[in-house]
Amino acid sequence: MQQFSLCFGKVKKDCLKFIKSQETKADKFKNKEKMIKSFLIPLCFWISKKANKKRPYFVGLAGGQGTGKTTISSLIKIILTKYFKLKVFRISIDDFYKTRKERINLSKRVHPMLLTRGVPGTHDINMMLNFFKKSKIKKFKRLKLPTFNKAIDDRFNKKKWYDLKNKPDVIIFEGWCVGAKSENSITLKRTINSMEKLEDQQQIWRKYVNQQLKTKYKNLYSQLNCLIYLKAKNFRLLQKWRLKQERKLWLKSKKNSKLKIMNRGDVINFMQTYQRITQNMFKNMPKYASIIFNLNNNHQIKSAIYKNK
Numbered sequence: 001m002q003q004f005s006l007c008f009g010k011v012k013k014d015c016l017k018f019i020k021s022q023e024t025k026a027d028k029f030k031n032k033e034k035m036i037k038s039f040l041i042p043l044c045f046w047i048s049k050k051a052n053k054k055r056p057y058f059v060g061l062a063g064g065q066g067t068g069k070t071t072i073s074s075l076i077k078i079i080l081t082k083y084f085k086l087k088v089f090r091i092s093i094d095d096f097y098k099t100r101k102e103r104i105n106l107s108k109r110v111h112p113m114l115l116t117r118g119v120p121g122t123h124d125i126n127m128m129l130n131f132f133k134k135s136k137i138k139k140f141k142r143l144k145l146p147t148f149n150k151a152i153d154d155r156f157n158k159k160k161w162y163d164l165k166n167k168p169d170v171i172i173f174e175g176w177c178v179g180a181k182s183e184n185s186i187t188l189k190r191t192i193n194s195m196e197k198l199e200d201q202q203q204i205w206r207k208y209v210n211q212q213l214k215t216k217y218k219n220l221y222s223q224l225n226c227l228i229y230l231k232a233k234n235f236r237l238l239q240k241w242r243l244k245q246e247r248k249l250w251l252k253s254k255k256n257s258k259l260k261i262m263n264r265g266d267v268i269n270f271m272q273t274y275q276r277i278t279q280n281m282f283k284n285m286p287k288y289a290s291i292i293f294n295l296n297n298n299h300q301i302k303s304a305i306y307k308n309k
Contacts, residue, residue, distance in 0.1 A: 008036065011079045012033070015040075015075050019075075040075050042304070043228070050226070056136065058224045060174075060227040062176065062178040062227065063232070064230075064235070066244065067295060087169045091145060091162065094175060096131075097122060098123065099154055102124075103117060111200070119177070120180070129216070146161055173224065180213060180221075181284060182211075182218070188206055188207065188210055194272070226291070227290050228291045229289035229293070230293050232282075233296075235279060239271055290307050291307065
């Protein structure tokens with residue numbers, strides 16, 4: 001398509017510059033031009049047709065840990081801004097994690113496993129609902145939104161928060177569990193890994209998380225205009241990608257010894273808290289996501305399925 005080629009010519013430089021900033025010597029992106037040209041540009045044409053300047057168009061972007069959500073959402077933002085001249089704001093559900101202090105209280109009140117950030121119930125859901133609501137108001141008022149520092153497992157101080165001064169045309173809301181649905185009580189009873197077996201024998205943790213998905217998170221996700229799902233082949237592959245991610249974080253922050261970088265064992269344990277919902281999403285998300293990007297073993301998009309044109 002001529003339009004796509006024209007768009008690629010306009011955005012290529014900025015997109016490749018961003019990708020370069022994400023690479024390390026040992027970890028280079030492959031087939032980047034194909035990803036932009038064949039998948040992300042057609043997606044941006046699809047979004048731009050649906051975006052309504054009167055109120056923000058909410059794009060949910062989901063995918064297991066390490067699937068490349070941050071990279072892909074950043075590239076979508078570059079294309080929509082540069083070529084389509086849309087005002088785009090992207091934020092992660094991770095930025096809305098409860099503070100470490102709040103999670104300590106939650107872990108004492110409900111279950112110790114809730115100290116570990118990640119699952120529904122460990123985010124400040126009221127803050128997210130408020131953000132969605134205020135974004136849609138006709139007379140938009142400036143918004144300050146949190147940013148989360150995973151290296152210290154707590155929020156950045158308010159000086160580093162997002163400062164949203166103007167109403168966006170498109171809001172990209174990305175996160176590993178964005179759009180996830182609750183599961184039924186029969187499957188909930190089955191333990192799926194050693195962490196659940198040892199630490200959640202009474203099913204208090206998983207029932208609490210599932211209830212959050214069934215209620216407040218369902219309300220939040222119902223407000224998304226579309227949902228894009230980055231589908232990896234299996235959970236083991238996600239573990240491999242997540243370890244790679246942690247290595248990158250370590251390389252970037254070697255100078256700061258205070259940072260909490262996870263070792264292999266930490267990552268595997270950490271991901272056990274994500275496993276139940278992630279596997280549920282593998283199974284169910286393709287049924288209701290608007291667009292599915294199938295990923296191959298090398299982290300690349302190999303095909304796209306559009307469910308509602």
